[in-house]
Amino acid sequence: xxxxxxxRGLSIRxxxxxxxxxxxSLDAADDFNRxxxxxxxxxxxxxxxxxxxxxxxxxxxxxxxxLGALNRGTEFKLHLKGALTNGCTRDEIKDTLIQLxxxxxxxxxxxxxxxxxxxxxxxxxxxxxxxxx
Amino acid sequence: xxxxxxxRGLSIRxxxxxxxxxxxSLDAADDFNRxxxxxxxxxxxxxxxxxxxxxxxxxxxxxxxxLGALNRGTEFKLHLKGALTNGCTRDEIKDTLIQLxxxxxxxxxxxxxxxxxxxxxxxxxxxxxxxxx
Amino acid sequence: xxxxxxxRGLSIRxxxxxxxxxxxSLDAADDFNRxxxxxxxxxxxxxxxxxxxxxxxxxxxxxxxxLGALNRGTEFKLHLKGALTNGCTRDEIKDTLIQLxxxxxxxxxxxxxxxxxxxxxxxxxxxxxxxxx
Amino acid sequence: xxxxxxxRGLSIRxxxxxxxxxxxSLDAADDFNRxxxxxxxxxxxxxxxxxxxxxxxxxxxxxxxxLGALNRGTEFKLHLKGALTNGCTRDEIKDTLIQLxxxxxxxxxxxxxxxxxxxxxxxxxxxxxxxxx
Amino acid sequence: xxxxxxxRGLSIRxxxxxxxxxxxSLDAADDFNRxxxxxxxxxxxxxxxxxxxxxxxxxxxxxxxxLGALNRGTEFKLHLKGALTNGCTRDEIKDTLIQLxxxxxxxxxxxxxxxxxxxxxxxxxxxxxxxxx
Amino acid sequence: xxxxxxxRGLSIRxxxxxxxxxxxSLDAADDFNRxxxxxxxxxxxxxxxxxxxxxxxxxxxxxxxxLGALNRGTEFKLHLKGALTNGCTRDEIKDTLIQLxxxxxxxxxxxxxxxxxxxxxxxxxxxxxxxxx
Numbered sequence: 001x002x003x004x005x006x007x008r009g010l011s012i013r014x015x016x017x018x019x020x021x022x023x024x025s026l027d028a029a030d031d032f033n034r035x036x037x038x039x040x041x042x043x044x045x046x047x048x049x050x051x052x053x054x055x056x057x058x059x060x061x062x063x064x065x066x067l068g069a070l071n072r073g074t075e076f077k078l079h080l081k082g083a084l085t086n087g088c089t090r091d092e093i094k095d096t097l098i099q100l101x102x103x104x105x106x107x108x109x110x111x112x113x114x115x116x117x118x119x120x121x122x123x124x125x126x127x128x129x130x131x132x133x
Numbered sequence: 134x135x136x137x138x139x140x141r142g143l144s145i146r147x148x149x150x151x152x153x154x155x156x157x158s159l160d161a162a163d164d165f166n167r168x169x170x171x172x173x174x175x176x177x178x179x180x181x182x183x184x185x186x187x188x189x190x191x192x193x194x195x196x197x198x199x200l201g202a203l204n205r206g207t208e209f210k211l212h213l214k215g216a217l218t219n220g221c222t223r224d225e226i227k228d229t230l231i232q233l234x235x236x237x238x239x240x241x242x243x244x245x246x247x248x249x250x251x252x253x254x255x256x257x258x259x260x261x262x263x264x265x266x
Numbered sequence: 267x268x269x270x271x272x273x274r275g276l277s278i279r280x281x282x283x284x285x286x287x288x289x290x291s292l293d294a295a296d297d298f299n300r301x302x303x304x305x306x307x308x309x310x311x312x313x314x315x316x317x318x319x320x321x322x323x324x325x326x327x328x329x330x331x332x333l334g335a336l337n338r339g340t341e342f343k344l345h346l347k348g349a350l351t352n353g354c355t356r357d358e359i360k361d362t363l364i365q366l367x368x369x370x371x372x373x374x375x376x377x378x379x380x381x382x383x384x385x386x387x388x389x390x391x392x393x394x395x396x397x398x399x
Numbered sequence: 400x401x402x403x404x405x406x407r408g409l410s411i412r413x414x415x416x417x418x419x420x421x422x423x424s425l426d427a428a429d430d431f432n433r434x435x436x437x438x439x440x441x442x443x444x445x446x447x448x449x450x451x452x453x454x455x456x457x458x459x460x461x462x463x464x465x466l467g468a469l470n471r472g473t474e475f476k477l478h479l480k481g482a483l484t485n486g487c488t489r490d491e492i493k494d495t496l497i498q499l500x501x502x503x504x505x506x507x508x509x510x511x512x513x514x515x516x517x518x519x520x521x522x523x524x525x526x527x528x529x530x531x532x
Numbered sequence: 533x534x535x536x537x538x539x540r541g542l543s544i545r546x547x548x549x550x551x552x553x554x555x556x557s558l559d560a561a562d563d564f565n566r567x568x569x570x571x572x573x574x575x576x577x578x579x580x581x582x583x584x585x586x587x588x589x590x591x592x593x594x595x596x597x598x599l600g601a602l603n604r605g606t607e608f609k610l611h612l613k614g615a616l617t618n619g620c621t622r623d624e625i626k627d628t629l630i631q632l633x634x635x636x637x638x639x640x641x642x643x644x645x646x647x648x649x650x651x652x653x654x655x656x657x658x659x660x661x662x663x664x665x
Numbered sequence: 666x667x668x669x670x671x672x673r674g675l676s677i678r679x680x681x682x683x684x685x686x687x688x689x690s691l692d693a694a695d696d697f698n699r700x701x702x703x704x705x706x707x708x709x710x711x712x713x714x715x716x717x718x719x720x721x722x723x724x725x726x727x728x729x730x731x732l733g734a735l736n737r738g739t740e741f742k743l744h745l746k747g748a749l750t751n752g753c754t755r756d757e758i759k760d761t762l763i764q765l766x767x768x769x770x771x772x773x774x775x776x777x778x779x780x781x782x783x784x785x786x787x788x789x790x791x792x793x794x795x796x797x798x
Contacts, residue, residue, distance in 0.1 A: 002667055030649075032622060032626055032645075032648070032649065032652065033626075033645045033648075033649065035626070035630070036626070036629070036630055036633065036641065036645055039630065039633070039708075039712060040638060040641075040642070043235065043638075043704075043708050043712070044235050044638050047231075047235075047704060047708070048231055048232055048235040051228045051231060052228075053222070053224040053225045053227065053228040054194075054225055054228045054229065054232075058191070058194065059232055061187075061191065061194075061195060062194060062195065062198045062229065062232050062233075063232070063236065065195050065198060065199050066198050066199070066202050066232075066233070066236045066237060067236070067639060069199050069202050069203060070202060070236070070237065070603075070637065070639060070640075071336075071337055071338070071603055072603070072639040072640075072643060074642075074643065074646075075639045075642060075643070089186070090298060091186040092186045092187055094186065094298055094299075094301070094302070095184045095185075095186040095187045096187065096195065097302070098180075098181055098184060098301070098302055098305065099181055099187075099192055099195050099196070099199075100195075100199070101302065101305070102176065102177050102180075102181040102504070102505055103196060103199045103200070103203070103504050103505055103506060104199060104203060104504045105336065105501070105502050105503045105504040105507070106306060106309075106310050106501055106502055107333060107336060107338040107341045107502060108336075108338075108504070109302065109306075110306070110340075110341060111338060111340065111341070113298075113299045113302055114340075116298065116299075117296075117298065117299065120298065135268055163516075165489060165493055165512075165515065165516065165519065166493075166512045166515075166516065168493070168497070169493070169496070169497055169500065169508065169512055172309075172313060172497065172500070173505060173508075173509070176305075176309050176313070176505075177505050180305060180309070200506060203470075203504065203506060203507075204470055204735070204736055204737070205470070205506040205507075205510060207509075207510065207513075208506045208509060208510070223697060227697055227698075227700070227701070230701070231700070231701055231704065234701065234704070235637070235638055236637050236638055236639060237637045238634070238635050238636045238637040238640070238735065239634055239635055239705060239708075239709050240635060240732060240735060240737040240740045241637070241735075241737075242701065242705075243705070243739075243740060244737060244739065244740070246697075246698045246701055247739075249697065249698075250695075250697065250698065253697065309501065310501050313497075313501075314497055314498055314501040317494045317497060318494075319488070319490040319491045319493065319494040320460075320491055320494045320495065320498075324457070324460065325498055327453075327457065327460075327461060328460060328461065328464050328495065328498050328499075329498070329502065331461050331464060331465050332464050332465070332468050332498075332499070332502045332503060333502070335465050335468050335469060336468060336502070336503060337602075337603055337604070355452070356564060357452040358452045358453055360452065360564055360565075360567070360568070361450045361451075361452040361453045362453065362461065363568070364446075364447055364450060364567070364568060364571065365447055365453075365458055365461050365462070365465075366461075366465070367568065367571070368442065368443050368446075368447040368770070368771055369462060369465045369466070369469070369770050369771055369772060370465055370469065370770045371602065371767070371768050371769045371770040371773070372572060372575075372576050372767055372768055373599060373602060373604040373607045373768060374602075374604075374770070375568065375572075376572070376606075376607060377604060377606065377607070379564075379565045379568055380606075382564070382565075383562075383564065383565065386564065401534055429782075431755060431759055431778075431781070431782065431785065432759075432778045432781075432782065434759070434763070435759070435762070435763055435766065435774065435778055438575075438579060438763065438766070439771060439774075439775070442571075442575050442579070442771075443771050446571060446575070466772060469736075469770065469772060469773075470736055471736070471772040471773075471776060473775075473776065473779075474772045474775060474776070575767065576767050579763075579767075580763055580764055580767040583760045583763060584760075585754070585756040585757045585759065585760040586726075586757055586760045586761065586764075590723070590726065591764055593719075593723065593726075593727060594726060594727065594730050594761065594764050594765075595764070595768065597727050597730060597731050598730050598731070598734050598764075598765070598768045598769060599768070601731050601734050601735060602734060602768070602769060621718070623718040624718045624719055626718065627716045627717075627718040627719045628719065628727065630712075630713055630716060631713055631719075631724055631727050631728070631731075632727075632731070634708065634709050634712075634713040635728065635731045635732070635735070636731055636735060
């Protein structure tokens with residue numbers, strides 16, 4: 001791997017999570033978490049999201065069920081916004097969360113629907129949305 | 134819900150997992166597990182898989198990462214065959230399992246790749262495959 | 267399954283979680299989560315809680331250890347109130363959470379005892395409790 | 400805690416899992432696992448199972464859903480036999496596993512029903528059963 | 533086990549988590565959680581942390597990855613402070629959390645780094661720190 | 666990252682898991698899993714294990730509790746051999762698994778002790794051990 005993978009990762013990370021959000025994260029990095037941030041950019045976003053057999057929309061849906069099953073609420077909300085950015089419709093997200101509820105259990109579904117409503121409420125009230133909903 | 138949902142579920146369950154496999158499961162049902170089998174058919178396959186915003190191929194990929202993250206090897210192998218039946222290519226499955234490894238951890242990925250190779254070996258050696266690979 | 271199962275589920279759901287709470291949830295349902303709410307009522311409360319080999323008290327205790335092990339705090343608190351409503355004593359709940367701590371690990375127990383104390387504090391200060399404690 | 404707790408634990412452990420099984424485990428203990436075996440007897444069986452607000456039957460049902468949710472198949476089978484010994488009926492176990500499937504997800508339920516059938520098959524073919532089914 | 537194990541546990545618990553914190557917890561204990569508190573002191577701190585093949589620093593690092601993988605944020609923060617008290621350097625903690633991210637998944641790592649920064653911020657701003665950082 | 670990280674990872678992977686084992690894995694790689702194998706070598710072994718604030722012995726112990734908590738038996742056994750290779754004593758491993766049992770629950774501990782005994786039995790009977798026990 002290489003600088004090339006890192007740059008590809010940085011570019012995808014910004015496209016999915018928002019340039020402003022990513023730049024703020026990177027600017028806030030300190031000696032403690034800088035290497036981890038770089039690892040996430042290169043490994044997770046470059047080597048993972050940078051692969052091409054699946055679309056960004058596909059990967060967003062995969063992430064929603066994994067983050068829901070693994071019970072990672074903060075990351076779930078972040079990636080739910082990313083899913084909207086990647087063109088997932090609310091109907092697709094609804095069916096994804098029902099699939100999650102069935103396979104990971106009703107409480108995982110209840111929590112995911114609750115968090116999704118919070119995200120939709122935020123997105124809907126922002127006057128100039130950068131999200132394709 | 135109703136008989137209609139149950140019949141839809143039964144039909145999808147057979148289409149994804151194979152008619153023979155499903156009929157064998159249902160024939161083998163006894164007083165202990167018959168109600169659960171019916172619940173799975175109606176709820177999981179009828180009310181869940183029967184929804185229409187996502188394709189069967191989408192749901193197969195979602196299942197792979199959930200079953201991998203939840204560490205359910207037997208069901209993972211079953212649904213990997215189902216993913217092939219639902220038209221997922223091996224390249225799509227490869228990228229799906231790499232996404233799993235990143236988000237659920239390397240050991241989840243190692244196990245998933247190991248099981249996937251077992252399934253591919255079975256599928257490749259069966260002279261008349263019923264699987265669209 | 268059928269309307270009958272749904273109605274049975276709705277009735278049990280109200281009995282365990284409180285009529286007011288459930289009606290508020292259902293009234294707040296929108297296009298995004300209405301189908302999921304119905305699924306929960308029918309499947310979880312009708313087809314699951316509606317079964318009769320175990321008492322409501324038994325199912326409440328099962329839920330506490332599952333929600334504790336699965337780390338679902340919001341649902342845990344809701345079902346802890348439900349357990350009191352279903353007639354579980356605080357001594358029974360105490361022993362249930364100790365069993366949880368042993369089998370799911372000390373941190374699961376620590377969190378469950380912390381949440382239980384929060385629920386008891388709420389219940390104890392409400393002047394007219396609808397809870398049989 | 401004390402020798403008294405240990406002895407109470409040993410006695411309950413034998414009553415639930417079978418004297419022969421427990422004595423074989425203890426006889427097979429070596430320098431590596433002896434202290435852990437003692438810890439399990441005292442802490443898990445003496446301090447946990449030795450508590451009295453719940454019956455042994457209650458604790459068996461709690462264990463089935465925890466071991467099912469935590470995906471611990473070997474211990475699940477052991478405690479399923481223990482549940483029969485503690486007087487749980489197959490109908491109670493059936494409803495317990497359906498509750499598990501709803502809250503921990505369908506794959507957890509599928510696995511639990513599969514393992515339960517294996518245990519029942521073993522129990523049913525043993526000519527002189529020590530199990531109260 | 534015995535009073536001796538309990539006293540050893542109490543002493544280690546205070547050394548790792550802080551005397552003030554532990555005494556406040558014990559003073560706040562009531563009929564509902566007192567027995568559990570005692571169990572934690574004796575079993576977890578006496579019989580577990582009281583063992584001598586590993587150092588306190590080793591056990592702190594083990595706890596960080598377990599609490600991170602098990603998604604127990606409140607306990608994670610408490611034990612991160614304990615890790616500093618037990619002499620772990622921030623570089624050791626950094627590498628520990630990267631190991632966690634690799635084996636338990638990137639979201640576990642992201643959460644752990646976020647919580648660690650919160651703890652470091654608290655520790656750094658306290659004028660008279662009792663923590664060896 | 667770069668070829669340099671990959672080579673460092675390959676070297677550490679061989680040192681911990683055994684040259685023969687790793688070369689067999691790499692030789693057996695096919696179009697489906699080759700990229701994942703490379704990712705594991707570079708990311709997990711180069712970027713993770715290649716870090717220097719912790720010793721190999723420390724990382725082995727961390728892995729044992731994570732793999733035990735995450736319920737990954739095959740990888741657990743592999744890394745238990747690696748722990749012996751990295752100089753962990755059986756007494757250190759014993760205390761590590763007791764810490765696991767306390768924090769991740771008794772069933773996680775029972776399984777880990779069972780698997781450890783299998784590994785020790787294999788290691789002890791191999792006439793020319795490559796393992797430093």
